[in-house]
Amino acid sequence: MSLLRVSRLDVSLGSKKVLNGIELEATSGEFIGLIGPNGAGKSTLLKSILGLVPSSGEILLDGKASGQLSAVQRARIAAYLPQDREIGWAISVERLVMLGRMPHKSAFAATDAKDALIAEEAIRRMDIEAFRNRSALELSGGEKARVLIARALAQQAPLLLADEPTAGLDPAHQIGLMQSFAGLAEDGSTVIASTHDLALAARWCTRLVLLHGGRILADGEPANVLTRENLRRVFGVEVYLETTQQGLIVQPVAMTGENNG
Template sequence: MTLLSGSDLHVSLGGKEVLHGLTFEVAAGEFVGLIGPNGAGKSTLLRAILGLVPSQGRVAIGGGDSTTMSAMERARHLAYLPQEREIAWPVSVEMLVSLGRAPHRPAFAALTHEDKVIIEQAMRRMEVEAFRDRPATQLSGGEKARVLIARALAQDAPLLLADEPAAGLDPSHQIALMRTFSGLAGEGRAVIASMHDLGLAARWCTRLILIDKGMIVMDGPPRQVLTQEVLRGVYGVETYLGEAQGAFVVQPLDVVGGASAVPNDGASA
Protein backbone atom coordinates (compact mmCIF):
# COMPACT_ATOMS: atom_id res chain seq x y z
CA MET A 1 0.00 0.00 0.00
CA THR A 2 1.42 3.36 -1.04
CA LEU A 3 1.30 5.90 1.80
CA LEU A 4 3.11 8.73 0.02
CA SER A 5 4.00 9.63 -3.53
CA GLY A 6 5.52 12.58 -5.28
CA SER A 7 5.43 13.23 -9.00
CA ASP A 8 7.67 15.71 -10.84
CA LEU A 9 8.09 17.77 -7.67
CA HIS A 10 9.78 21.15 -8.11
CA VAL A 11 10.53 23.72 -5.41
CA SER A 12 12.02 27.19 -5.81
CA LEU A 13 13.22 29.30 -2.88
CA GLY A 14 14.36 32.89 -3.23
CA GLY A 15 14.02 32.67 -6.99
CA LYS A 16 16.31 29.64 -7.21
CA GLU A 17 15.08 26.14 -8.02
CA VAL A 18 16.27 23.77 -5.29
CA LEU A 19 14.31 20.60 -6.12
CA HIS A 20 14.30 19.49 -9.75
CA GLY A 21 11.42 17.19 -10.65
CA LEU A 22 11.60 14.54 -7.90
CA THR A 23 9.41 11.46 -8.33
CA PHE A 24 9.11 8.77 -5.66
CA GLU A 25 6.76 6.47 -3.76
CA VAL A 26 6.87 5.22 -0.17
CA ALA A 27 4.95 2.10 0.82
CA ALA A 28 3.75 0.79 4.14
CA GLY A 29 6.47 -1.17 5.93
CA GLU A 30 9.38 0.95 4.68
CA PHE A 31 11.96 2.79 6.75
CA VAL A 32 13.41 5.23 4.23
CA GLY A 33 16.59 7.12 4.93
CA LEU A 34 16.80 10.44 3.10
CA ILE A 35 20.51 11.10 2.70
CA GLY A 36 22.76 13.56 0.89
CA PRO A 37 25.27 16.37 1.53
CA ASN A 38 24.39 19.60 3.30
CA GLY A 39 22.20 21.75 1.08
CA ALA A 40 21.16 18.83 -1.12
CA GLY A 41 17.45 19.51 -0.58
CA LYS A 42 16.48 16.91 2.05
CA SER A 43 14.74 19.28 4.47
CA THR A 44 13.13 21.16 1.60
CA LEU A 45 11.66 17.91 0.30
CA LEU A 46 10.14 17.09 3.69
CA ARG A 47 8.70 20.59 3.96
CA ALA A 48 7.28 20.39 0.44
CA ILE A 49 5.54 17.12 1.29
CA LEU A 50 3.97 18.88 4.27
CA GLY A 51 2.93 21.90 2.22
CA LEU A 52 5.17 24.20 4.25
CA VAL A 53 6.88 25.54 1.13
CA PRO A 54 5.24 26.16 -2.25
CA SER A 55 5.89 23.48 -4.84
CA GLN A 56 4.95 22.39 -8.33
CA GLY A 57 4.04 18.83 -9.17
CA ARG A 58 1.83 16.44 -7.21
CA VAL A 59 2.10 15.06 -3.68
CA ALA A 60 -0.36 12.32 -2.67
CA ILE A 61 -0.74 11.30 0.97
CA GLY A 62 -2.62 8.09 1.64
CA GLY A 63 -3.81 8.15 -1.96
CA GLY A 64 -5.35 11.63 -1.68
CA ASP A 65 -4.10 14.87 -3.22
CA SER A 66 -2.35 16.73 -0.40
CA THR A 67 -3.54 20.12 -1.69
CA THR A 68 -7.17 19.21 -0.97
CA MET A 69 -6.46 18.12 2.62
CA SER A 70 -7.06 20.30 5.64
CA ALA A 71 -4.19 20.66 8.12
CA MET A 72 -6.06 18.41 10.56
CA GLU A 73 -6.66 15.71 7.95
CA ARG A 74 -3.02 15.80 6.88
CA ALA A 75 -1.95 15.48 10.53
CA ARG A 76 -4.00 12.30 10.87
CA HIS A 77 -2.08 10.80 7.95
CA LEU A 78 1.43 11.92 8.83
CA ALA A 79 3.46 13.16 11.77
CA TYR A 80 6.42 15.51 11.40
CA LEU A 81 9.51 15.99 13.53
CA PRO A 82 11.36 19.14 12.41
CA GLN A 83 15.07 19.80 12.86
CA GLU A 84 14.41 22.58 15.34
CA ARG A 85 14.25 21.41 18.96
CA GLU A 86 13.09 24.65 20.57
CA ILE A 87 10.28 24.43 23.13
CA ALA A 88 8.69 27.80 23.83
CA TRP A 89 6.34 27.10 26.74
CA PRO A 90 7.23 25.57 30.14
CA VAL A 91 4.54 22.88 29.96
CA SER A 92 5.16 19.48 31.51
CA VAL A 93 6.71 16.72 29.43
CA GLU A 94 3.50 14.71 29.60
CA MET A 95 1.43 17.69 28.45
CA LEU A 96 3.79 18.30 25.53
CA VAL A 97 3.64 14.66 24.41
CA SER A 98 -0.16 14.71 24.74
CA LEU A 99 -0.33 17.45 22.09
CA GLY A 100 0.38 14.70 19.58
CA ARG A 101 -3.22 13.52 20.09
CA ALA A 102 -4.71 16.85 18.97
CA PRO A 103 -5.54 15.72 15.39
CA HIS A 104 -7.66 12.88 16.75
CA ARG A 105 -10.06 14.79 19.01
CA PRO A 106 -12.14 17.98 19.02
CA ALA A 107 -10.56 21.15 20.36
CA PHE A 108 -10.47 21.30 24.18
CA ALA A 109 -11.87 17.75 24.48
CA ALA A 110 -10.56 15.66 27.37
CA LEU A 111 -8.12 12.85 26.67
CA THR A 112 -9.76 9.47 26.24
CA HIS A 113 -8.45 6.24 27.75
CA GLU A 114 -7.06 5.32 24.32
CA ASP A 115 -5.27 8.67 24.10
CA LYS A 116 -3.67 8.12 27.50
CA VAL A 117 -2.50 4.62 26.56
CA ILE A 118 -0.90 5.89 23.32
CA ILE A 119 0.77 8.80 25.15
CA GLU A 120 2.19 6.44 27.76
CA GLN A 121 3.51 4.08 25.09
CA ALA A 122 5.18 6.96 23.26
CA MET A 123 6.88 8.21 26.43
CA ARG A 124 8.02 4.70 27.31
CA ARG A 125 9.44 4.14 23.84
CA MET A 126 11.55 7.28 24.13
CA GLU A 127 12.39 6.71 27.83
CA VAL A 128 11.00 10.04 29.01
CA GLU A 129 8.30 8.80 31.41
CA ALA A 130 10.61 9.29 34.43
CA PHE A 131 10.48 13.08 34.03
CA ARG A 132 6.88 13.41 32.85
CA ASP A 133 6.17 16.22 35.36
CA ARG A 134 9.23 18.35 34.62
CA PRO A 135 8.83 21.54 32.56
CA ALA A 136 9.97 20.68 29.05
CA THR A 137 11.97 23.93 28.86
CA GLN A 138 14.26 22.68 31.65
CA LEU A 139 15.42 19.58 29.81
CA SER A 140 18.80 19.03 28.19
CA GLY A 141 19.06 19.15 24.41
CA GLY A 142 19.01 15.39 24.09
CA GLU A 143 16.05 15.08 26.46
CA LYS A 144 14.11 17.70 24.49
CA ALA A 145 14.78 15.77 21.30
CA ARG A 146 13.41 12.56 22.84
CA VAL A 147 10.31 14.34 24.17
CA LEU A 148 9.55 15.87 20.76
CA ILE A 149 9.99 12.47 19.12
CA ALA A 150 7.58 11.04 21.70
CA ARG A 151 5.07 13.74 20.74
CA ALA A 152 5.36 12.71 17.09
CA LEU A 153 4.92 9.04 18.05
CA ALA A 154 1.81 9.93 20.07
CA GLN A 155 0.27 11.27 16.87
CA ASP A 156 0.03 7.60 15.85
CA ALA A 157 -0.01 8.43 12.14
CA PRO A 158 0.61 5.85 9.39
CA LEU A 159 3.52 7.95 8.10
CA LEU A 160 6.27 9.69 10.08
CA LEU A 161 8.58 12.31 8.58
CA ALA A 162 11.63 13.15 10.68
CA ASP A 163 14.32 15.73 9.89
CA GLU A 164 17.63 14.74 11.51
CA PRO A 165 15.89 12.90 14.38
CA ALA A 166 19.12 11.43 15.82
CA ALA A 167 20.84 14.83 16.16
CA GLY A 168 21.71 15.55 19.78
CA LEU A 169 21.15 11.99 20.97
CA ASP A 170 23.87 9.85 22.54
CA PRO A 171 24.72 6.52 20.81
CA SER A 172 22.43 4.47 23.05
CA HIS A 173 19.42 6.65 22.35
CA GLN A 174 20.29 6.89 18.65
CA ILE A 175 20.15 3.12 18.40
CA ALA A 176 16.96 2.99 20.47
CA LEU A 177 15.40 5.53 18.10
CA MET A 178 16.41 3.49 15.05
CA ARG A 179 14.90 0.40 16.67
CA THR A 180 11.68 2.35 17.26
CA PHE A 181 11.50 3.52 13.66
CA SER A 182 12.26 0.02 12.43
CA GLY A 183 9.51 -1.27 14.70
CA LEU A 184 7.01 1.23 13.29
CA ALA A 185 7.83 0.02 9.78
CA GLY A 186 7.41 -3.56 10.99
CA GLU A 187 3.93 -2.66 12.20
CA GLY A 188 2.95 -1.62 8.67
CA ARG A 189 3.61 2.10 8.93
CA ALA A 190 6.31 4.04 7.07
CA VAL A 191 9.12 6.30 8.26
CA ILE A 192 11.10 8.80 6.19
CA ALA A 193 14.06 10.21 8.09
CA SER A 194 16.58 12.75 6.87
CA MET A 195 19.95 11.48 8.11
CA HIS A 196 23.61 12.46 8.00
CA ASP A 197 24.91 9.41 9.88
CA LEU A 198 25.56 6.94 7.07
CA GLY A 199 26.35 4.19 9.57
CA LEU A 200 22.88 4.39 11.14
CA ALA A 201 21.28 4.67 7.71
CA ALA A 202 23.11 1.60 6.43
CA ARG A 203 22.31 -0.47 9.52
CA TRP A 204 18.64 0.34 10.03
CA CYS A 205 16.96 1.68 6.89
CA THR A 206 15.26 -0.67 4.47
CA ARG A 207 15.80 1.80 1.65
CA LEU A 208 17.81 4.94 0.97
CA ILE A 209 17.00 7.90 -1.26
CA LEU A 210 20.19 9.81 -2.02
CA ILE A 211 19.67 13.44 -3.02
CA ASP A 212 22.35 15.73 -4.41
CA LYS A 213 21.87 19.20 -5.87
CA GLY A 214 18.11 18.84 -5.65
CA MET A 215 17.90 15.61 -7.63
CA ILE A 216 17.54 11.94 -6.72
CA VAL A 217 20.90 10.33 -7.48
CA MET A 218 20.18 6.84 -6.17
CA ASP A 219 17.15 5.06 -4.71
CA GLY A 220 17.35 1.53 -3.38
CA PRO A 221 18.59 -0.80 -0.61
CA PRO A 222 21.54 0.52 1.44
CA ARG A 223 24.05 -1.91 -0.07
CA GLN A 224 23.09 -0.77 -3.55
CA VAL A 225 23.21 2.95 -2.76
CA LEU A 226 26.24 3.17 -0.45
CA THR A 227 29.07 2.10 -2.72
CA GLN A 228 32.61 3.42 -2.78
CA GLU A 229 32.04 5.05 -6.16
CA VAL A 230 28.83 6.81 -5.08
CA LEU A 231 30.26 8.00 -1.76
CA ARG A 232 33.34 9.42 -3.47
CA GLY A 233 31.29 11.13 -6.16
CA VAL A 234 28.54 12.61 -3.97
CA TYR A 235 30.19 13.13 -0.58
CA GLY A 236 33.85 13.28 -1.64
CA VAL A 237 34.90 10.77 1.04
CA GLU A 238 36.79 7.52 1.28
CA THR A 239 34.75 4.99 3.26
CA TYR A 240 35.14 1.63 4.93
CA LEU A 241 32.38 -0.79 3.88
CA GLY A 242 32.09 -4.07 5.70
CA GLU A 243 30.05 -6.43 7.84
CA ALA A 244 29.57 -6.78 11.58
CA GLN A 245 27.12 -9.07 13.34
CA GLY A 246 25.40 -9.73 10.05
CA ALA A 247 24.79 -6.05 9.36
CA PHE A 248 26.15 -3.65 6.75
CA VAL A 249 28.77 -1.28 8.19
CA VAL A 250 29.61 2.09 6.64
CA GLN A 251 32.27 4.33 8.18
CA PRO A 252 33.61 7.44 6.40
CA LEU A 253 37.39 7.68 6.89
CA ASP A 254 38.70 10.74 5.10
CA VAL A 255 38.05 13.16 2.27
CA VAL A 256 39.05 11.94 -1.17
CA GLY A 257 42.78 12.37 -1.60
CA GLY A 258 43.34 12.90 2.14
CA ALA A 259 46.65 11.74 3.58
CA SER A 260 45.04 9.26 5.97
CA ALA A 261 42.63 7.68 3.48
CA VAL A 262 43.01 3.90 3.44
CA PRO A 263 41.81 1.29 0.96
CA ASN A 264 38.69 -0.80 1.50
CA ASP A 265 40.75 -3.69 2.89
CA GLY A 266 38.89 -6.18 0.77
CA ALA A 267 35.43 -5.56 2.18
CA SER A 268 32.65 -5.90 -0.35
CA ALA A 269 30.87 -2.74 -1.52
Protein backbone atom coordinates in the same frame (compact mmCIF):
# COMPACT_ATOMS: atom_id res chain seq x y z
CA MET B 1 -2.12 2.19 -2.88
CA SER B 2 0.99 4.12 -1.91
CA LEU B 3 0.88 6.07 1.34
CA LEU B 4 3.01 8.76 -0.31
CA ARG B 5 3.54 9.55 -3.97
CA VAL B 6 5.61 12.49 -5.18
CA SER B 7 5.74 13.23 -8.89
CA ARG B 8 7.62 15.87 -10.90
CA LEU B 9 8.34 17.85 -7.73
CA ASP B 10 10.20 21.12 -8.22
CA VAL B 11 11.00 23.58 -5.43
CA SER B 12 12.73 26.94 -5.69
CA LEU B 13 13.69 29.05 -2.69
CA GLY B 14 14.26 32.57 -3.90
CA SER B 15 16.25 32.33 -7.11
CA LYS B 16 17.76 28.94 -6.23
CA LYS B 17 16.22 25.71 -7.48
CA VAL B 18 16.49 23.31 -4.55
CA LEU B 19 14.59 20.27 -5.85
CA ASN B 20 14.32 19.28 -9.49
CA GLY B 21 11.99 16.60 -10.88
CA ILE B 22 11.73 14.49 -7.72
CA GLU B 23 9.89 11.18 -8.10
CA LEU B 24 9.32 9.28 -4.86
CA GLU B 25 6.88 6.64 -3.73
CA ALA B 26 6.61 5.14 -0.23
CA THR B 27 4.45 2.26 0.92
CA SER B 28 3.56 0.77 4.29
CA GLY B 29 6.35 -0.97 6.15
CA GLU B 30 9.27 1.02 4.76
CA PHE B 31 11.89 2.84 6.80
CA ILE B 32 13.41 5.24 4.28
CA GLY B 33 16.54 7.22 5.00
CA LEU B 34 17.11 10.47 3.12
CA ILE B 35 20.84 11.03 2.79
CA GLY B 36 22.99 13.57 1.00
CA PRO B 37 25.35 16.46 1.74
CA ASN B 38 24.31 19.81 3.17
CA GLY B 39 22.13 21.67 0.69
CA ALA B 40 21.08 18.54 -1.19
CA GLY B 41 17.39 19.23 -0.48
CA LYS B 42 16.57 16.69 2.25
CA SER B 43 14.80 19.09 4.61
CA THR B 44 13.08 20.85 1.73
CA LEU B 45 11.69 17.56 0.45
CA LEU B 46 10.17 16.76 3.85
CA LYS B 47 8.67 20.24 4.14
CA SER B 48 7.30 20.04 0.60
CA ILE B 49 5.40 16.86 1.39
CA LEU B 50 3.55 18.73 4.13
CA GLY B 51 2.99 21.89 2.09
CA LEU B 52 5.33 23.97 4.26
CA VAL B 53 7.19 25.38 1.25
CA PRO B 54 5.80 26.33 -2.19
CA SER B 55 6.28 23.65 -4.82
CA SER B 56 5.09 22.47 -8.20
CA GLY B 57 4.26 18.92 -9.18
CA GLU B 58 2.03 16.38 -7.47
CA ILE B 59 2.11 15.21 -3.84
CA LEU B 60 -0.40 12.56 -2.76
CA LEU B 61 -0.86 11.51 0.87
CA ASP B 62 -2.86 8.31 1.17
CA GLY B 63 -4.16 8.94 -2.34
CA LYS B 64 -5.28 12.53 -1.66
CA ALA B 65 -3.66 15.73 -2.89
CA SER B 66 -1.67 17.12 0.03
CA GLY B 67 -2.58 20.71 -0.79
CA GLN B 68 -6.30 19.94 -0.58
CA LEU B 69 -6.13 18.46 2.91
CA SER B 70 -6.86 20.49 6.02
CA ALA B 71 -4.17 20.72 8.69
CA VAL B 72 -6.03 18.19 10.84
CA GLN B 73 -6.56 15.78 7.94
CA ARG B 74 -2.89 16.00 7.07
CA ALA B 75 -1.87 15.46 10.70
CA ARG B 76 -3.91 12.24 10.83
CA ILE B 77 -1.88 10.90 7.93
CA ALA B 78 1.58 12.35 8.59
CA ALA B 79 3.48 13.28 11.74
CA TYR B 80 6.42 15.64 11.37
CA LEU B 81 9.52 16.15 13.48
CA PRO B 82 11.40 19.24 12.27
CA GLN B 83 15.06 20.01 12.88
CA ASP B 84 14.07 22.87 15.18
CA ARG B 85 13.79 21.41 18.68
CA GLU B 86 12.59 24.59 20.40
CA ILE B 87 9.65 24.27 22.80
CA GLY B 88 7.62 27.37 23.53
CA TRP B 89 5.22 26.08 26.17
CA ALA B 90 5.79 25.91 29.93
CA ILE B 91 3.92 22.62 30.29
CA SER B 92 4.96 19.25 31.62
CA VAL B 93 6.69 16.68 29.45
CA GLU B 94 3.76 14.30 29.91
CA ARG B 95 1.27 16.93 28.74
CA LEU B 96 3.43 17.84 25.75
CA VAL B 97 3.52 14.23 24.61
CA MET B 98 -0.26 14.03 25.04
CA LEU B 99 -0.62 16.88 22.53
CA GLY B 100 0.25 14.32 19.88
CA ARG B 101 -3.27 12.95 20.31
CA MET B 102 -4.99 16.22 19.34
CA PRO B 103 -5.48 15.44 15.61
CA HIS B 104 -7.62 12.47 16.63
CA LYS B 105 -9.94 14.45 18.91
CA SER B 106 -12.93 16.57 17.98
CA ALA B 107 -12.94 20.23 19.00
CA PHE B 108 -12.82 20.71 22.78
CA ALA B 109 -12.92 16.93 23.39
CA ALA B 110 -10.88 15.76 26.37
CA THR B 111 -8.26 13.05 26.12
CA ASP B 112 -9.32 9.65 27.40
CA ALA B 113 -7.82 6.42 28.73
CA LYS B 114 -6.88 5.24 25.23
CA ASP B 115 -4.99 8.47 24.59
CA ALA B 116 -3.21 8.08 27.92
CA LEU B 117 -2.09 4.53 27.05
CA ILE B 118 -0.77 5.63 23.65
CA ALA B 119 1.12 8.56 25.20
CA GLU B 120 2.50 6.28 27.90
CA GLU B 121 3.89 3.90 25.29
CA ALA B 122 5.56 6.80 23.48
CA ILE B 123 7.08 8.00 26.76
CA ARG B 124 8.40 4.49 27.43
CA ARG B 125 9.83 4.11 23.92
CA MET B 126 11.80 7.34 24.22
CA ASP B 127 12.99 6.62 27.77
CA ILE B 128 11.68 9.87 29.27
CA GLU B 129 9.78 8.51 32.27
CA ALA B 130 12.31 10.00 34.70
CA PHE B 131 11.42 13.58 33.80
CA ARG B 132 7.80 13.25 32.71
CA ASN B 133 6.62 15.78 35.33
CA ARG B 134 9.27 18.41 34.61
CA SER B 135 8.57 21.54 32.61
CA ALA B 136 9.47 21.07 28.96
CA LEU B 137 11.36 24.39 29.16
CA GLU B 138 13.85 22.95 31.65
CA LEU B 139 15.13 20.17 29.40
CA SER B 140 18.51 19.80 27.75
CA GLY B 141 18.77 19.70 23.97
CA GLY B 142 18.88 15.91 23.85
CA GLU B 143 15.99 15.60 26.27
CA LYS B 144 13.89 18.01 24.19
CA ALA B 145 14.57 15.93 21.09
CA ARG B 146 13.37 12.76 22.79
CA VAL B 147 10.23 14.45 24.12
CA LEU B 148 9.30 15.87 20.71
CA ILE B 149 9.89 12.49 19.11
CA ALA B 150 7.60 10.95 21.74
CA ARG B 151 4.93 13.49 20.84
CA ALA B 152 5.25 12.52 17.16
CA LEU B 153 5.01 8.83 18.07
CA ALA B 154 1.87 9.51 20.12
CA GLN B 155 0.28 11.02 17.03
CA GLN B 156 0.16 7.49 15.56
CA ALA B 157 0.02 8.74 11.99
CA PRO B 158 0.75 6.04 9.40
CA LEU B 159 3.50 8.24 7.94
CA LEU B 160 6.26 9.72 10.09
CA LEU B 161 8.57 12.37 8.61
CA ALA B 162 11.63 13.16 10.72
CA ASP B 163 14.33 15.72 9.91
CA GLU B 164 17.68 14.78 11.50
CA PRO B 165 15.94 12.98 14.40
CA THR B 166 19.17 11.63 15.95
CA ALA B 167 20.87 15.05 16.14
CA GLY B 168 21.75 15.90 19.74
CA LEU B 169 21.19 12.38 21.05
CA ASP B 170 23.89 10.26 22.69
CA PRO B 171 24.83 6.98 20.94
CA ALA B 172 22.55 4.79 23.08
CA HIS B 173 19.51 6.94 22.40
CA GLN B 174 20.41 7.22 18.71
CA ILE B 175 20.33 3.44 18.44
CA GLY B 176 17.17 3.25 20.55
CA LEU B 177 15.42 5.77 18.29
CA MET B 178 16.41 3.95 15.11
CA GLN B 179 15.20 0.70 16.65
CA SER B 180 11.87 2.39 17.44
CA PHE B 181 11.53 3.67 13.89
CA ALA B 182 12.39 0.24 12.50
CA GLY B 183 9.79 -1.28 14.81
CA LEU B 184 7.15 1.16 13.57
CA ALA B 185 7.93 0.15 10.00
CA GLU B 186 7.73 -3.54 10.89
CA ASP B 187 4.28 -2.86 12.36
CA GLY B 188 3.13 -1.34 9.06
CA SER B 189 3.90 2.37 9.39
CA THR B 190 6.07 4.30 6.95
CA VAL B 191 9.03 6.27 8.31
CA ILE B 192 11.07 8.74 6.26
CA ALA B 193 14.00 10.29 8.10
CA SER B 194 16.78 12.54 6.88
CA THR B 195 20.18 11.88 8.37
CA HIS B 196 23.88 12.62 7.96
CA ASP B 197 24.79 9.47 9.89
CA LEU B 198 25.55 6.94 7.18
CA ALA B 199 26.33 4.21 9.71
CA LEU B 200 22.91 4.42 11.36
CA ALA B 201 21.18 4.69 7.98
CA ALA B 202 22.98 1.61 6.68
CA ARG B 203 22.20 -0.42 9.80
CA TRP B 204 18.52 0.39 10.30
CA CYS B 205 16.86 1.72 7.15
CA THR B 206 15.22 -0.68 4.72
CA ARG B 207 15.74 1.75 1.86
CA LEU B 208 17.90 4.79 1.19
CA VAL B 209 17.28 7.75 -1.10
CA LEU B 210 20.47 9.63 -1.99
CA LEU B 211 19.94 13.29 -2.94
CA HIS B 212 22.58 15.25 -4.79
CA GLY B 213 22.17 18.67 -6.35
CA GLY B 214 18.41 18.63 -5.84
CA ARG B 215 17.93 15.34 -7.67
CA ILE B 216 17.69 11.70 -6.61
CA LEU B 217 21.00 10.08 -7.53
CA ALA B 218 20.24 6.62 -6.10
CA ASP B 219 17.26 4.87 -4.50
CA GLY B 220 17.24 1.33 -3.16
CA GLU B 221 18.57 -1.03 -0.53
CA PRO B 222 21.42 0.40 1.57
CA ALA B 223 24.09 -1.83 0.02
CA ASN B 224 23.08 -0.70 -3.47
CA VAL B 225 23.07 3.01 -2.58
CA LEU B 226 26.09 3.27 -0.26
CA THR B 227 28.66 2.27 -2.83
CA ARG B 228 32.20 3.59 -2.84
CA GLU B 229 31.55 5.33 -6.17
CA ASN B 230 28.41 7.11 -4.89
CA LEU B 231 30.06 8.19 -1.65
CA ARG B 232 33.13 9.53 -3.47
CA ARG B 233 30.96 11.45 -5.92
CA VAL B 234 28.45 12.89 -3.45
CA PHE B 235 30.38 13.27 -0.18
CA GLY B 236 33.97 13.34 -1.41
CA VAL B 237 35.06 10.59 1.00
CA GLU B 238 36.63 7.17 0.92
CA VAL B 239 34.81 4.64 3.07
CA TYR B 240 35.28 1.30 4.75
CA LEU B 241 32.39 -1.05 3.87
CA GLU B 242 31.68 -4.45 5.35
CA THR B 243 28.59 -6.63 5.40
CA THR B 244 28.03 -8.34 8.75
CA GLN B 245 25.25 -10.30 10.44
CA GLN B 246 24.03 -7.01 11.94
CA GLY B 247 23.93 -5.35 8.51
CA LEU B 248 26.14 -3.08 6.44
CA ILE B 249 28.93 -1.20 8.23
CA VAL B 250 29.89 2.15 6.69
CA GLN B 251 32.78 4.19 8.05
CA PRO B 252 34.27 7.22 6.23
CA VAL B 253 38.03 7.04 6.53
CA ALA B 254 39.46 9.81 4.34
CA MET B 255 38.61 12.74 2.10
CA THR B 256 39.14 12.23 -1.61
CA GLY B 257 39.93 15.86 -2.31
CA GLU B 258 37.27 15.89 -5.01
CA ASN B 259 34.65 18.62 -5.29
CA ASN B 260 31.37 17.01 -4.20
CA GLY B 261 29.21 20.09 -4.81
